[in-house]
Amino acid sequence: MPVLTDTLTRIGDLSVPAAPVSLGGLPDAELLIAQRQLGEVQRRLSALAASVAGEIAHRSRRDLGAAGLAATQGLRSAEDLIAKVTGGSRRDAHTLVKAAELLPTAPRGDAAPPVPEWRQVIGAAVADATISVEAAGIIRTRLGAAADRADGTVVADAARTLIAAAPGMKLEDLAARASVVRDELDLAGIPAREDELRAKRFLRFTKQLDGMTRVTGLLDQESAAIVVPILDAATSPRRGGPRFVDPTAAQRAEGLMRDERTTDQLTLDVFVELIRNGSRVDDGVLLGDRKPVVRVLVTKNDLENPIRDADGNRIGAAFFEGQTDAVSIGTAERFICAGGAIPIQFDADGRVLNLGREQRLFSEKQRVAMAARDGGCLMCGAPPSWCEAHHIDHWDEHAGLTDIDDGVLVCRFCHLNLHNQKWRIRRDGAEYYLERPDAFGLLRRIPLPSRSPAVERLRQSA
Structure with missing residues (x-):
């Protein structure tokens, strides 16, 4: 793979103009190797960028006042300065600064508290380019939410486990995995974290000068578990959803595929139609006694756990189907009270007991x-x-x-x-x-x- 090798050796030589590389003749296997190598180079560059960003942040700290590096450049913060110098976003600059705080080379004052072992583990993984600064941020924030109430050695071991898994995972999958690990470390903190996310929920309509109205918002787990599956079902054929055996469903799917609207436009139109239909019916008629299909998954042991925290919350974890962050047992009990429960029996290995029928399609x-x-x-x-x-x-x-x-x-x-x-x-x-x-x-x-x-x-x- 001489073409890529030569490019990688020259990439740090700024006296050589950057030029595109033709990879059309590369076999599939070598193309994937090239992508992995570039990922390694990017992690190394990000680690170095974090070190530089950390030093800029140190020289721009508040106690230096007008003599701080960012202030002398006419900017408010190190993140603003880094974003300006790199041509990147303030968010990316913030990610670098936070990653720099984990690095072994991070500047620290004499009065600074000792760095916990779990943070040292993450910092070392960034420094040796095992994980990206984005992956480090995910692991740090998830474990940080439980670190104060968990044994330090256990948290450090959890960090090592996540770091070992990170190279073979997408960031979205790593975030989901880290959330599960966090909840296992701190089951008692689940109700508080659920309340924290619920407090962030909002829906805002902003009238724009061009006559359009912008919609922005955040859904907590429970809201998302209700809204997202409904919109997914309406746009499923567009999003790679299941094929349809039933002729009526197949005909509808084909109609959606031919629809000239974009998937995002279709999603909005379905949402608006649901609101319109809801406004036309008498109270209680739209859904009556039937609620949208929202499934909450909880183990029998957690549901019957007699142990409660100081606030009376039952210790344990439950999950809305399709959502990765845990919710409290109290939330699960509320849904079961309103809609009943369908017990699904698993054996010791985690297998569902056989409900098979001798027919072609699954029930x-x-x-x-x-x-x-x-x-x-x-x-x-x-x-x-x-x-x-x-x-x-x-x-x-x-x-x-x-x-x-x-x-x-x-x-x-x-x-x-x-x-x-x-x-x-x-x-x-x-x-x-x-x-x-x-x-x-x-x-x-x-x-x-x-x-x-x-x-x-x-x-x-x-």
């Missing part, structure tokens, strides 16, 4: 159970509302059974890949694996762990 009850077990697409993590039920032993080719153990949730894209690429998902007890050839044609087994935080909670608390 709705089976899909509910698979959603609780898998937490979404086992391959890419798409939410359950986007997923189809896949026979791991294909119905036609392998005479597969329509049993829960032999079915998994995968999104439409991954489902098509499984069939078109002749890949297989296999089961070993309660664990599932993707079997696919690597770049050299060798068959590899890739673990497909459950993405359901409730199942992970079940296994850890068993």
